Amino acid sequence: MYPRLEIDINKLKHNASVLSKKCKEKGIETAVVTKVYCAFPEVVKYLKDSGIKYIADSRIKNLKKLRDINISKILIRIPMITEVEEVVKYADISLNSEFEVIKKLDEKARILNEKHKIALMVDLGDLREGYFKEEELFKVVEKVLKLKNIELIGLGTNLTCYGAVIPSKENLGRLCSLAKEIENKFNIKLSFISGGNSSSLHLLDKGEMPEKVTNLRLGEAIALGRETAFGEVIEGTYQDVFKLVCEIIELKEKPSIPIGEIGVDAFGNKPYYEDRGIRKRAIVGIGKQDINVDGVIPMDTKIDILGASSDHLILDVTDSDKEYKVGDKIEFNLEYGGLMAASTSEYVAKVFKYGDEKELAYNV
Known part of the structure; x- marks a missing residue:
């Protein structure tokens, strides 16, 4: 049947393994972003043993399709209030930037007898989602820590997708500095510091990735074998998956x-x-x-x-x-x-x- 999209599962899995190994060498866990191919379960189930730690998607509908695949799942688009029940049910972690939504997640998690993990998004200048003012971020952290069914595990950021701001040692360094300040101020440990997407990979090659970054969310790099800050081909990967x-x-x-x-x-x-x-x-x-x-x-x-x-x-x-x-x-x-x-x-x-x-x- 035509037209058709042909997907080479082995090449995709190879790319995931190459990127996972590249990140692990720097102490960074990989989340494979599956939205670009609609999180087809026929594809995703072959990725979970390629060294990755998470599956990430922007659509809760996609994560719902993956509920029988045993791997931690991240919702990377800020949840809608109207979908908080499904977020708690089908995402282990969600990225958030609105306390009203986080409160609703807490309420629904309590009803479902669940503990839902979140990371707070920080806007480092790309002007998409996230807290832009530090004082606002700290106030939200204080309120989140009082919620019984929400576990704050870290911070995240997004660069390049909207404002085309390229990740750097300086801007990701600020994310890490904020994480340290939160840890000291509130006497907590943040294990999940997500330093962006495929556009952050160039910092690994340059040796400029801040040490506190523990996670990258990789979509295009795995799917198409390219980093997205400068569009360079990633050595050892396939571009024809x-x-x-x-x-x-x-x-x-x-x-x-x-x-x-x-x-x-x-x-x-x-x-x-x-x-x-x-x-x-x-x-x-x-x-x-x-x-x-x-x-x-x-x-x-x-x-x-x-x-x-x-x-x-x-x-x-x-x-x-x-x-x-x-x-x-x-x-x-x-x-x-x-x-x-x-x-x-x-x-x-x-x-x-x-x-x-x-x-x-x-x-x-």
Whole structure:
């Protein structure tokens, strides 16, 4: 069935093992962030014995799917008040930045006779979630420590995702300094200091990761084999764990400029076209409703993506060395946004590959 997303389980597990080992050498535990491939249980169950300590996801719905997999789970998006019961049931740890939500978690944990662990998020300048003012953070710590069914285990931060602020020895050092100050002020021990995501990995290579950081939340680094501060490939990892495969549904020679007055396309954009004469154009059966077109890259480097509508991706195959025909398959590498969209789309079949035996499992 096409289009389909092929996932090489062994390569993904290899990447997780490489990153877990890299972090453990510096005393850091790894949380694998599974949201980019929707936490498919068929995938996650093979990751849990690759040296990682946690599975992390931003959707409680995804963690719920993983309830039978025996590994600690972290909810990395701030919980909604309306979902606190499920957070207590399906997440061992949640990241928080609002005391009103934490109180509700405590109330629900008491009813369920559970002890729920939390880390407080600190905004180090990326201006996404977290406490920005130190005095506010300390006041919340004081209040949280009075709750009977909440266990404060540490602090966390997020960088690069919104403000594109790159993690540094200085900003993560501030996170660690705050943790030390909290430990001294309240006479407690914080075991979980989460120093961000895949963009923090470059600090390991430079020897600049603060010693008090005990956790990194790694998604793209494991899925695509790249750190995200500078987009560098991580040595020893695979970049082709995921592959999008589409089928050619039309193949014709046509002009490179539409004929007639140009208005706006179906998405309200006015396109620009370059006159390259008559070109051989292939249409594959996938479109903007299925994927993020900007996040897919043809493996055949002599194919150009011309554009897309809701249901069609239009390619220029004129310069390719292969003589394509209708029904042939074209393969694409995926960037993070392309992978996320393809994983989420119900119109893209999911094919899980488990090694040399070529065993396939379908999730449509």
